[in-house]
Amino acid sequence: MAADQLSSKELRHSLLTYMQSPPPPYTHAHQPVHVSPDRVCAPFQSLFEQSVSLRIKERGYDVVPQWEVDGKYIDLVVTGDHRRLAVECDGSPYHSTRQQMHDDAERERELRRAGWTFCRVRSSAFAMSPEEALAPLWKRLTELAIHPRATPEILEEDAEPHGSWTPVGLAEAEPDDEDMDAYDGESDDDGEAA
Template identity: 75%
Template sequence: MDALEPWQREGFDPKSNLYELLSSRFTEVVRLTEHFRCMPEIIKWSSMQFYPDNELIPLRQHGSDRLSPLKVVHVPEGHCEGRRDKLINRPEAEAVVDQLCRLTQDPAYADRSLGVIILRQGAQSRLVQDLVDLRIDMPARERHNILVGTPEEFQGDQRDVILLSMVVDGTNVIAATGRSHERRFNVAASRARDQMWLFHSMTVDQLSSKDLRRSLLTYMQNPPPPYTHARQPANVTPDQLCAPFDSLFEQRVYLRIKERGYDVVPQWEVNGKRIDLVVTGGHGRLAVECDGSPHHSTRQQIQDDAERERELRRAGWTFWRVRSSAFALSPEDALAPLWKRLTDLGIHPDTASGRVADDTEPLAVWAPVGLAEAETAEEETDPYDGELDDDSEAV
């Protein structure tokens, strides 16, 4: 710090971060949008909530045997005691640690790392850590690399499974808004690779429409389809070429797949490359390549296709190919292996979005909350994450 000029030292304080320091000195930002770490359903909330104009591209692939990516647990008896940095929600802490104990004993989680993120600064982290130390023996804690902390303590870290705890109840709480909360929630909701749980004592109707908690809770209760990519083309026929297809062969394969009730997107773009057709479902997606059309017949085109497929396979994509000659001879026989492959991958016709919600309250429609333009003085000085002072009003 002594080597810095006074004007440079002003940017370094306990709440500053590297991204903002660099942004203040380099005006042009190149944002990386490819995301390989989290399951698509997990990262999609952060993508749609915080990057609506430049959404992340989830490239993590998976099989049908994966864990359900989103879990929501309502703790109706949850209530808070104390105030400010001493505030705790003991029933919610007990529910979180009870579930953590079950996960350490479940064979499906045997080789997975586990973490608990407390979405409120203060004594709740210490309470949960004490309960973990009391109920889970040291070998299990080490085997699962269990970490308990706030979003700040998970910055740059990750676990296979993360349990989030809201802590707050429906009494005397203000909306979690502003850039400080946005950074914390964005970090918290993007630390889980395979599965994310949310424990809450409040219900949706107790949360302001401006509250990031409401955005996260309603999303996890009723998530949109994980692989929504583009609008389906309308008025596709087998005999008249239309956008965005490259050939009538692609259109005819597309129509056969649609007739089966599958969700299929033509000319899916990923990492600057296009896939002829992508069939999607709640458990995964399959790239379907139509070989032998005018765009897949020359030696160079075949070589380019092979290189593109190798690159996408490294990113986790699964491919299935059909030749135009086989399809022309017998569409039913040519596509019969496709239906089996889709079933093996857990991709089914009319697959639901796979929402996971508790049964104690009706589902609410998800919508992002507005983002803050600038940090207020109150947000810069208040470390207690949404608790009312005596002279404050609830939102």
């Protein structure tokens, strides 16, 4: 059944319209505002991670640092209207030992199984040539149809890009015919039909 065949006050309509056009979980409002290019700022874990984030933002993308998923953190997540890309910034001190690299690979495997797509940026490559190191990231964002925001004005206008979905409260929800049929067949405590 299509959403347009249901009353806008039905819970099924609310669920269908949400699933057809879910709001993005994070937008530019969840990004740190003042980030220094030469001093580590919270919530970033390293200056390298922060530098990659700044380069992504310079291109107009929405990027959220330290995105938590089930107690695990992704260095950076670039968000689009309906997709997102996890960006891991590989470098010291979090990728120095065999155990750290093993733990990081295991964490990524778990997150990939949960549907995450990853792109890795190596600190050594970034130090030599930031643009070459980030070229695979730009390519992956294009493949996933994650686009930069055009202008700061659009960022402000786009605060709620998916305004078509409004949750329906249980108190205002209308029961549908199937719900009413279910009530007709119920019995009270004495075993008699209601």
